[in-house]
Amino acid sequence: MDRILYTAMSGARQSMDQQSVVSNNLANASTTGFRGQMQALRAVPVQGDGALATRTSVMASTPGADFSAGPMNATGRDLDVAMQGDAWLAVQATNGDEAYTRRGDLQVDGDGVLNSAGRPVIGEGGPIIVPLGAKLSMGADGTLSAIGAGEDPDALVQIGRVKLVNGGEGELQRGEDGLFRGLDGALPMDENARLVSGALEGSNVSPVESMVAMIDNGRRYEMQMKVIDTADQNAQRADSLLSIQ
8 A cells, every 4th residue: 555655646746747748748839840848757766764665656757859850831931941950050048058949930139139039049150130121031051141221132241150050869958948958068060051941840749649648647647646545545444444442
């Protein structure tokens, strides 16, 4: 009974945590360039002063993210870019660190800073600043060109190049903010990395699979709570038997 109670209790708690991961994936099923978070459960013995052979807990671990590519959707917008292969776009995180994303719906804020979801896009010399009101275009290698307002097409000038890196599952790790970072620090610019202009990569999360996972987690939680209730009933019966004179 002791083993049942502690296993079911820890399992119910981790099932709730896993449900939050699945819910977050489902909520981002339509987010551009989103990579689904993966989670697994494993049994571990209880450590410390209360360690007993009958006490086994369940612990959730996050092995990483799903690095499979999402669907490509053509938009025709000049600042919509989709990274090819294992290419990633370098951006500046909230704490100032360099991070990487596959989200390519780029915007220009009121200060002329090129950004992705509000995060400055990093170029060869730091965040990229573009002329306000200029018509922008992006080359396959990340070269950003601009035509000033009212100028002829012949006035096209190169104003920077976004930093593209090449990173796979063994080189990047997912952060709490949804951005990815190099395991050994910032990654170098990859001259062979390419992007597609006028298109966006969709989320690699399957809404159907996420819904099935949510139902599975919900039923698992109900089962574990039922086990806890059964263990409580067994304890009450044992107390009744021991109290009989």
